[in-house]
Amino acid sequence: xSTIPPETIERARKGDILAFEEIVSTFEKPLWSYLVxxxxxxxxxxDLIQDTFVKVFKNIKTVDPSKNIKSWxxxxxxxxxxxxxxxxxxxxxxxxxxxxxxxxxxxxxxxxSTEDSVETKDVAAAITRLDLLYRGPIILYYKDGFSYEEIAxxxxxxxxxxxxxxxxxxxxxxSLLVNYE
Amino acid sequence: xNQKEHIFTDAMIEALPEEQMxxxxxxxxxxxxxxxxxGKYLAFSGAILCLNLSVLSxxxxxxxxxxxxxxxxxxxxxxxxxxxxYFSSAISALYRILPLQSILATLFTIIVSAYITxxxxxxxxxxxxxxxxxx
Numbered sequence: 016x017s018t019i020p021p022e023t024i025e026r027a028r029k030g031d032i033l034a035f036e037e038i039v040s041t042f043e044k045p046l047w048s049y050l051v052x053x054x055x056x057x058x059x060x061x062d063l064i065q066d067t068f069v070k071v072f073k074n075i076k077t078v079d080p081s082k083n084i085k086s087w088x089x090x091x092x093x094x095x096x097x098x099x100x101x102x103x104x105x106x107x108x109x110x111x112x113x114x115x116x117x118x119x120x121x122x123x124x125x126x127x128s129t130e131d132s133v134e135t136k137d138v139a140a141a142i143t144r145l146d147l148l149y150r151g152p153i154i155l156y157y158k159d160g161f162s163y164e165e166i167a168x169x170x171x172x173x174x175x176x177x178x179x180x181x182x183x184x185x186x187x188x189x190s191l192l193v194n195y196e
Numbered sequence: 197x198n199q200k201e202h203i204f205t206d207a208m209i210e211a212l213p214e215e216q217m218x219x220x221x222x223x224x225x226x227x228x229x230x231x232x233x234x235g236k237y238l239a240f241s242g243a244i245l246c247l248n249l250s251v252l253s254x255x256x257x258x259x260x261x262x263x264x265x266x267x268x269x270x271x272x273x274x275x276x277x278x279x280x281x282y283f284s285s286a287i288s289a290l291y292r293i294l295p296l297q298s299i300l301a302t303l304f305t306i307i308v309s310a311y312i313t314x315x316x317x318x319x320x321x322x323x324x325x326x327x328x329x330x331x
Contacts, residue, residue, distance in 0.1 A: 044217050047215055061218065061221060157206055
């Protein structure tokens with residue numbers, strides 16, 4: 016459910032930039048974490064979060080205030096990030112399908128620990144090393160608490176495909192965690 | 197992966213702490229939003245005000261460079277004195293030379309331009325977004 020009152024969304028829809036700032040303030044922190052983990056770079060995430068909110072502002076009139084605005088904002092963020100990663104890979108025409116499994120080249124923000132136990136930073140590092148296809152679903156489901164239906168709608172994929180990706184993502188994550196207990 | 201490993205992985209992902217957001221990022225986001233939403237209106241009103249100011253400046257320049265105006269200004273320069281009578285006569289001479297509506301329009305344009313510039317600069321420099329507009 017949206018944590019923004021429908022009246023605030025309605026005011027933002029009418030062009031009230033202060034109401035829009037309330038929306039930004041509510042979602043910027045979780046969205047920031049999501050984008051940093053998705054692209055693996057704080058610099059890129061900084062550009063992407065700005066682009067995302069500009070798109071949200073330009074399209075706010077199309078949103079239904081009674082629906083979940085959080086899901087809508089995350090859809091825009093996800094598409095913006097995937098477009099960016101596609102361009103970065105110089106594969107602008109490639110679709111994100113099962114064959115498209117991209118290893119991140121920008122996972123330098125995180126590095127896997129050499130210590131014996133698995134730490135949260137190891138998990139964070141391993142997530143940025145997941146195939147692009149799996150990174151989004153695993154963060155959206157386990158970290159941001161979206162339902163299967165919401166994520167499937169965001170990524171425009173069937174729920175069964177999403178479940179398969181989540182299962183594969185966890186397997187890949189486990190194999191990446193070299194010190195996994 | 198067995199069931200135990202699945203649960204462990206889920207718990208580890210869920211336990212990931214939030215990433216610390218850069219302090220000035222909120223301000224950057226709102227600046228971008230402000231420019232995206234109002235930049236074109238600012239540019240348009242700025243262009244109109246510049247055009248207005250140019251036309252008025254040309255009008256005033258033309259009024260000040262006529263033969264009568266030049267003669268009157270030379271007379272004022274020749275009789276310069278720091279007296280109330282001199283300033284009174286200078287003002288009435290300028291009032292005869294320059295059309296009042298042009299002077300008022302120029303002053304109005306300058307004030308509006310300064311106001312818009314101030315708002316724009318304050319919004320742009322404010323690191324905490326656009327809450328300054330509430331003032």
